Amino acid sequence: MRSAASFKLGLSHTADADSAWKVEAVKQVEYHVIAARNLFALKSTQLLDSCSAAPLTRGDRRLIIIDANVDRIHGDRIRRYFEHHGVDAHFVPMRADETVKEWSSVIRVVDAMNGFGIDRRREPVIAIGGGVLLDVVGFAASVYRRGTPYIRIPTTLIGLVDAGVGVKTGVNYAMGKNRLGTYAPAIATYVDRAFLRTLDDRHLSNGLAEILKMALIKSVDLFELLETYGPRLIADNFQGTSGELDTAATQVIAESIHLMLEELQPNLWESCLERCVDYGHTFSPTLEMEALPALLHGEAVGIDMALTSALGFLRGSLGSADLDRILTVMKRLGLPVWNDVLDKTGLLDAALADTVRHRDGRQRLPLPVGIGGHHFANDVTPGEIASALKLLSRKNAELGEPTVTRVAS
Template sequence: MSYPTDREICDNSYKLKEFQLVQRNGTWNRESAGFCHSGRLSSAKIYESSTANGRCWTVLSPIVFTYKIIQCENLLDADNDTLLFGHIDNCEELKSSGNPIKRFIVIDEAVHKLYGDKITEYLKARNVIYKMLPLPTTEENKSMELVTKILEEVHKFGIDRRSEPILAIGGGVCLDIVGLAASLYRRRTPYIRVPTTLLAYVDASVGAKNGVNFANCKNKIGGYIPPVAAFLDRSFLETVPRRHISNGLAEMLKMAMMKHKGLFELLEREGRNLLDSKFQTRGETDRADQAHAASASTRIAIETMLEELAPNLWEDDLDRLVDFGHLISPELEMKVLPALLHGEAVNIDMSLMVYLACERGLLAPEERSRVIRCMQSLELPVWHQDCSLELVKKALSERLKHSGGLVRMPLPTALGQAEIFNDTDDDTLCLAFQKWCTELGAGHLPK
C-alpha cells in the first residue's frame, strides 16, 4: 500500500486517513477503508493524520467482554457439571479429551468451614487437580496484601491462563479481591464467581468491577474485568446469618426504588418472609407465593442491574442510577468499619436520599413513609449517629472531584422511577438532613 509523502504532509494536503486491518497468512496489515478485502477483517481501525510536528495515529479497538450469569441448583453435587464446565458453550470435546482438569480456588475462611469438605468431595469425585486457598476476606482485610498472597499461590500452583479459570467462592469482598488478582495475573486470567451471600448474589457477582481498599478509601484500587461466568446457587444462603440476608436486601431495594415498582411492592409484601426463610423453599410445605417471591425478586434484581451495567460496563457514562445509596455510604462505611456492613451503609444513604427527594418535591410524604417502613421491615438501619452533616458534605465534595465536576445524584421521582440530579442546593440538603435526624434519629443530630 502507499503512504503519504513528506510533501503531502508539508503541504497539509494529507489530513486524515482511515485504515482497516486485514489478516492474511497470520500477518495483519492496514489497508484503506471502504474497499472489499480478502482475509480476516478486524473491527479495529487506525486513523492517521498529520500535524506540524509529525504524524498522529489514533487507534479504535473495540473490546468485547462476554460473560454468563447462571442461576443453578445443587452446584456441589458430584454429577453436576456446572462448576467445571458451565462457563464453556461447547464443552463436550473438553470433557471427552481425557486431559486432567485443574482448578485454583480462593474461598472465604468462614465459607470454607461450612462447605470446604463438600467442595473437596466434589473435586475428588471429578478427579480435579486443585489447590484451595482459604482467606479472611473481610472488609478490614480487603487490601493489596491479600491480592499479592493469591498471586503468589497461583504462581506456585501453575495454571493455564486460557483454559483453567480461578474460582472465587465467598461473599462480595472475596469476589472483588479474586477478580483483581485474576485481572493482574499474566495481564488477565479468567475467573469464575460463586457468591455465597445475598449481596454477592444480586450485586457483586453481576458486574465487571473488582477492587480493594486503599488509603482508607473504599475500592480505591481496582478495574473493570468481568468473570467468564458467575454461578448462582441460592442454597448457599441457608447458612448465611440473618443480618447478612438483610444486608443483601438493601441492594435489591435499591434497584426496586430506581427501576421497578413491582419489585418494591414484592419486597414490601414478602420481604419479611424472604428474610425469615433466607430465600429457601423447602418443598411442598412452603407457600407457592413464597417460592415465587424468592425466585422473582432475585431475578428482577439481577435483570434490572444488568440493564444498567451492560451498556456502561466501564462506567464511561458517569450518570449511573446504580450509584443510588453509594454517594454517602463509602465515607460512612470506612469511618465506622467494621460496625456497618456494606448494604447497611447503603441503606442509611438511601434513607437520607429519600428524605432529600421528598424535600425537593420528587416524592410524596406517603411514598417516603412506605419506603422507610419497608426498610425497617427488612431490618435495615435507616439512620446512624456517625452520619453527620459534615460527613455528608465531605462525601458529596469527594464525588464532585471524581465525577467530572457534577454530583450526579440519583434520586427517586416515584416508586420504581428515578432521575439523575445536579442541582440540589445546600439549604434543601440541610433541611432534609434535619428532618431525617428528627424523625428517624429520635431528634438527635449526629455529632
C-alpha cells in the first residue's frame, strides 16, 4: 500500500480508520489584452502571431461566432481576411442582445462547437461582437468539454473596455442579471477602435458609462479627459480624425482598460467582495432587467452612479459642485440619470437586498469620495435611498435631457 510520504507535495493523508485526503493545487492563469489597429486589414498579421498562446497559420480551421449585425456590416471584410491568409473559417452569425442573453443562446454556441468537431486544445473559438455575444460565447466555451479556449474581438465600446477584459462570463436567468456564469478567461482580447466607426451615438454613450465608472472611483485625470473630450469623441466615433482626438481616444481607452485590469488582476476570482469596480452595479442589475429592453447596460449603470453620487453627497463624501459636475458630464456623454422605473415602489430596496445576497450578507456599496476616490458603505438605509431619489429627480429636471450634438472634429 502506498504511504502518504510518497504523494506529491500538496496532497496529505491521515492514516486513521476514517481516511481523509486533502488536495491542494494552483493553476496559473494568463491572458492577453492586445491593442490593435485595423485588425482585419489584409496586411495585418496581429491576429495570426501577436499571441503566442494562439498562433494562426495557413491551413488552420477556426469556428467564428459573430454578432449578426456585425456580420452584416463587417462580415465581407472579415471573411476576405481569413481567405487571404488561408484560414478555413466557419462563421455562425447570431443575434446578441440582452433579450436573448439566455441559456438557449448558449446551447446554440455549444451546438456549433459540437457540429464543427472542434479540437479544444488547438482550435480556439473566436467571438466577434459586443459584450452580450462575448459573454454568451465565453460561457459556452467554458462549459463545453470542461473548458474550450476562446478569443474575444469586441466590436462595441463597452466590449473594448469592460466585457472584453475580465474573466467573468454569464447569461441571464429568471430575471436575474448574469445569474448563470463562470470565471473563464479568454486566451486573448483584441481591442480595435476601428469597429467603433459604425457604432451609433447611444452605444458609444453606453460604453462611456463604464469608462466614467473607472474615472469616478479611481482617476480624476480620466474624468477630466471625459469632461474635455467626451462629446467630441462620440462625434468622432473614437476614430482619431485629428491628432488631438487620436491622442484623446487612445488615452481614454487605454487608461480605462489599465485601471480595470489593475483592480481585477489581484482578485480575479472575487475572493474579496469589496470591489470598487462594482460601482454602478449595486442597483443597476435590477433596474436593467426591470426596464428591459428600454435601458442598455451602460445606461442602467449610469443611473446607478447618479443615484450613488447623490447618496455620497447626502452623506458628505461628495461636494455639491462635484455632484453637479458629475451629473453634467453624464448628460453631455448622452447618459440618462433618471428612468421612470425608479418610481416603482420598493424596487431599489429589493435591488439592494438582492445585491447583499451576492455580497455575502453585507452591502459593500462603493460610494464616491470626491471625484476619483471611493469608500465602502454597509449601512445605507431605505430612507437614505428615498432621499437620494428625490434629490436626483430634482437635479434631473434642472439639467434636462441628455444630448449629444454631432459637431465637426
